[in-house]
Structure formats: structure tokens, C-alpha cells
Amino acid sequence: MGQVGSTIAGLMVAYAYFPKELLGPGKRYALKLFSYFYPYLEITIPEYQGEYGFTRSKVFAAVERYLNAKSTKQAQRLQANVANNSDTIVLTMANQEQVTDEYKGIKLWWASKLTTPNQQSITFYPREDEKKHFKLMFHKRYRDIIIDNYLKHVLDEGKAITIKERQRKLFTNNKSEHWDFYRMDVWSHVVFEHPASFDTLAMDPLKKQEIIDDLMTFSKAKDYYAKVGKAWKRGYLLYGPPGTGKSTMIAAMANLLKYDIYDLELTSVKDNTELRKLLINTSSKSIVVIEDIDCSLDLTGQREKKEKKKDEEKEPIKEVITKKTEENKSSEVTLSGLLNFIDGLWSSCGSERIIVFTTNYKDKLDPALIRRGRMDKHIELSYCGFEAFKAFAKKYLDIDSHDLFVEVRRLLEETKMTPADVAENLMPKSDGEDEEICLMRLVKALEEAKEEEKRKVEEQKKAKAKGEEEEKKKEEENGEVI
Numbered sequence: 001m002g003q004v005g006s007t008i009a010g011l012m013v014a015y016a017y018f019p020k021e022l023l024g025p026g027k028r029y030a031l032k033l034f035s036y037f038y039p040y041l042e043i044t045i046p047e048y049q050g051e052y053g054f055t056r057s058k059v060f061a062a063v064e065r066y067l068n069a070k071s072t073k074q075a076q077r078l079q080a081n082v083a084n085n086s087d088t089i090v091l092t093m094a095n096q097e098q099v100t101d102e103y104k105g106i107k108l109w110w111a112s113k114l115t116t117p118n119q120q121s122i123t124f125y126p127r128e129d130e131k132k133h134f135k136l137m138f139h140k141r142y143r144d145i146i147i148d149n150y151l152k153h154v155l156d157e158g159k160a161i162t163i164k165e166r167q168r169k170l171f172t173n174n175k176s177e178h179w180d181f182y183r184m185d186v187w188s189h190v191v192f193e194h195p196a197s198f199d200t201l202a203m204d205p206l207k208k209q210e211i212i213d214d215l216m217t218f219s220k221a222k223d224y225y226a227k228v229g230k231a232w233k234r235g236y237l238l239y240g241p242p243g244t245g246k247s248t249m250i251a252a253m254a255n256l257l258k259y260d261i262y263d264l265e266l267t268s269v270k271d272n273t274e275l276r277k278l279l280i281n282t283s284s285k286s287i288v289v290i291e292d293i294d295c296s297l298d299l300t301g302q303r304e305k306k307e308k309k310k311d312e313e314k315e316p317i318k319e320v321i322t323k324k325t326e327e328n329k330s331s332e333v334t335l336s337g338l339l340n341f342i343d344g345l346w347s348s349c350g351s352e353r354i355i356v357f358t359t360n361y362k363d364k365l366d367p368a369l370i371r372r373g374r375m376d377k378h379i380e381l382s383y384c385g386f387e388a389f390k391a392f393a394k395k396y397l398d399i400d401s402h403d404l405f406v407e408v409r410r411l412l413e414e415t416k417m418t419p420a421d422v423a424e425n426l427m428p429k430s431d432g433e434d435e436e437i438c439l440m441r442l443v444k445a446l447e448e449a450k451e452e453e454k455r456k457v458e459e460q461k462k463a464k465a466k467g468e469e470e471e472k473k474k475e476e477e478n479g480e481v482i
């Protein structure tokens with residue numbers, strides 16, 4: 001098209017932006033005639049909409065994002081703005097600037113325009129009465145393809161860029177006493193800036209890849225879920241001892257998928273109705289997390305309750321959990337309420353959502369809660385293995401091998417140490433510490449942990465033998481009495 005194209009574009013812009021009210025009646029008639037033969041169609045996208053013009057149009061925002069990407073390469077005049085709550089500079093198309101676009105071989109022209117009212121008005125905020133809009137122009141013969149396909153393409157691309165560039169948020173639920181009926185501010189949030197990623201997560205590489213693949217497949221499976229008639233959501237149960245990376249993995253998941261996180265504190269939810277309200281107020285592309293689900297509520301069902309007393313005598317940890325549950329009696333969220341939250345009808349509002357439960361004791365949970373379909377994938381995070389150690393060594397010390405690796409491998413197979421402890425021992429504590437010193441510290445810590453485990457086993461053995469001896473004595477005494 002070359003020069004002819006730009007001349008046509010120039011004429012079009014002149015026509016489109018010439019104030020029609022300045023023309024006399026004769027010229028207006030001529031213009032009408034001109035527009036009859038005028039081969040181009042225009043679509044205007046105003047920045048504000050709604051009855052009072054106070055609502056910023058989502059279409060405008062998406063188009064703006066889409067055009068920003070184009071205009072940084074094409075436009076000669078750009079406007080620099082600072083993104084909300086951040087120091088990043090965002091370049092946007094300046095007013096009265098235009099860029100061209102091409103879609104399936106069709107040429108389109110976009111222009112940005114700012115209108116300022118003629119009369120002088122006194123406003124509190126400067127420039128609040130200025131109105132901005134985008135104008136799209138294309139040949140009439142492409143009307144259908146542009147309206148049916150191209151506009152959707154622009155919106156999708158714009159939304160995708162927004163999601164990619166947006167600041168992600170970490171939400172926590174407010175206590176219901178603080179809910180404002182009108183604003184429905186059931187969640188409060190801070191900017192989510194956790195550095196964890198699957199790269200920095202030390203675990204068996206094969207297992208890690210399997211989880212990444214699973215997440216990526218989920219995030220791209222919109223059509224599949226629609227086809228099989230399932231709500232687009234997936235549940236993950238992360239279980240394992242404290243310090244094995246469950247919370248870190250959730251952060252890595254959010255960073256991989258660019259999702260927000262809703263950290264749901266179940267103990268401050270009063271009842272099932274509140275739980276539903278919280279769910280309705282979560283957005284798509286998010287991870288809803290309930291940490292330590294076994295401690296949050298008594299969701300273990302009747303079967304476990306009966307055995308509670310017996311277990312408490314055996315395991316002091318269980319006692320703590322039971323106490324915690326009793327403290328939270330004000331919460332009346334029930335197991336069925338929670339099941340409804342996960343996969344009842346309510347759960348289908350919004351889409352592309354991941355629900356993650358974490359627990360230190362998988363066996364304590366009611367099987368109904370964690371069956372496939374609710375918690376689709378169960379991921380065990382366990383004590384540090386040699387593969388995870390190698391990942392830490394690479395990350396913290398930048399080494400792939402060392403003479404001490406053999407020793408570390410043997411000790412890791414013989415004793416249990418959490419990734420959190422391995423990381424702590426391996427991390428250099430000062431500039432003077434080289435890899436040898438760090439590895440030696442880890443070997444020493446592993447040996448101590450091994451000794452400690454041995455000592456505990458000995459103690460348990462002794463306690464058991466003592467108990468048996470006392471039992472025997474009692475039996476003998478009883479026999480003598482009879």
C-alpha cells in the first residue's frame with residue numbers, strides 16, 4: 001500500500017477528527033454524501049461508560065494494553081506513566097497518535113483521541129473532564145471478520161498482557177465482624193512478591209517436572225473442561241512433615257501460573273454461609289489455600305473422635321491438635337460445608353481455580369475430603385533426598401560435585417533431615433566460608449541427627465522393655481494374691 005495507504009489513512013483521520021459542528025449546512029450535506037461513498041468503517045471505544053460515565057471501560061483497558069505493545073514499536077509520540085503501586089514505567093500511546101495493525105492480511109488503523117470540553121469548567125481534580133477514546137478504522141468489506149473475530153482477538157490479547165504484567169495479590173480473609181455489607185470486603189490483600197519458583201524448589205527433578213506439567217496442562221485446559229462438563233478447577237493436597245516445602249511449593253505454583261493466592265484461615269470463618277460468601281468473592285486465576293487443614297477444624301469425622309482419647313495418650317502432637325480444635329469451637333464450618341465449598345454448585349462461579357490443602361498428617365483427614373475429584377493430586381513432600389540435596393548444592397554453593405557428596409548421600413539415606421534444615425546448614429554464613437566448610441557443617445549436622453535418632457530409638461526400646469517388665473511384675477503379684 002505504501003504512500004497511497006498513508007495518504008488514505010491521513011485523509012481518514014482528518015475526516016474522522018474534523019469537528020462536524022464547525023461545518024456549514026451545505027458542507028454538512030456534502031460530507032453526508034462523502035460518507036455514503038466513504039469505504040471505511042469506524043468503531044469508537046470510550047474510556048468511561050455507565051449511566052454517569054464513572055466506570056472505566058474494561059474493553060478500553062484491554063485495547064489500551066494491546067495497543068501499548070504495538071505503539072512502543074510504531075508510534076512516534078509515547079506517554080510515560082508509572083504503574084499503580086510500583087516503580088515500573090509503562091509507555092502508552094500519546095493522544096492524537098495512530099498505529100496500524102494487521103489481522104489475517106487485513107490492514108487496520110487505530111488512533112487515540114482526547115476531547116476537552118470547550119467551556120472553562122472548574123474541577124477539583126485537574127483533567128478529570130477530559131475524555132479519551134480509541135478509534136478503529138477498517139474497510140467496510142471486512143466488517144464481519146473484524147467484528148466477529150478481530151475484536152475478540154484484541155480483547156483476549158489485551159487481557160493476557162494485563163494478567164502477565166499485573167501485580168499479583170495475596171489475600172487473607174477478614175473476620176466477619178469487619179465485613180462491610182455494601183463493599184463486601186471479605187478479603188484484604190497485600191502485593192504478592194514471593195521469590196520461590198520451581199527452579200529454586202529442591203526436590204526430585206522427575207517429580208518436579210510431573211507437577212509442572214500437571215499445572216501447565218490445567219492452565220491450558222479451558223476447552224477440555226468445558227467439553228467434559230466439569231468446572232475448571234483442580235485440587236492439590238500437599239502433605240509431609242514440617243519444613244519440607246509445602247508453603248514454598250504453593251508460592252512456586254502461583255509464580256508459575258501468575259495466579260493470585262487466597263490464604264483462607266478457616267478458624268476465623270464462622271459458618272458455612274460465610275465460607276460460601278468468601279468463595280464467591282474470589283477471582284478467577286487464583287489459588288485458594290487452606291494450610292494445616294487437620295489443625296484448622298475438626299474435619300476428621302466421628303470415627304476418629306471415638307479413638308481420640310486412646311490416641312492422645314500415645315501421641316502428644318495429636319493432643320495439641322485436639323486442643324486447637326476445641327479452642328475453635330466458635331467456628332461452625334462443617335465437613336459437608338467444606339466439601340460443598342470445594343465441589344458444590346457454588347464452586348463453579350469463577351473459573352481457572354486451584355484449591356490447595358496442606359497437612360502434616362494425611363491419615364488424619366476424612367477420606368471424603370481428599371478423594372480424587374476433590375483433591376485430584378496428592379503430592380508428598382518429604383525429607384531431603386540426594387537429588388534435592390544436589391539442587392541445594394547447586395543453588396547455594398554453585399557446585400555439581402564434591403568428594404563429600406558420597407558421605408552426604410550415605411548419611412541422607414540413613415537419617416531423616418528436612419530440606420529446610422539441609423538448606424540452613426548448606427548456606428554460607430560469611431564471605432570466608434567456602435563449599436568445603438559448608439558441606440562439612442552439613443555432614444556434622446547429619447551425623448548428629450543420626451546419633452539423636454539412634455538415642456531416641458534406644459530410649460523407646462528401654463521404655464517399652466520397662467513397661468513390659470512392670471506389666472509382668474503386676475501379673476505375677478496378681479497371681480500371688482489369687
Ligand SMILES: Nc1ncnc2c1ncn2[C@@H]1O[C@H](COP(=O)(O)OP(=O)(O)OP(=O)(O)O)[C@@H](O)[C@H]1O
Pocket residue numbers: 200201202203240241242243244245246247248249360381388419420421423
Ligand atoms: N524443597 C525445598 N526447596 C527449597 N527450599 C525449601 C524446601 N523445603 C523447605 N525449604 C525452605 O525451608 C523453609 C520452610 O519451608 P516451608 O515453609 O515451605 O515448609 P512447610 O512444609 O510449609 O512447613 P510447615 O508444615 O511447617 O508449614 C523455607 O524457607 C524454604 O525456603
Ligand SMILES: [Mg+2]
Pocket residue numbers: 246247248291358
Ligand atoms: Mg507451611
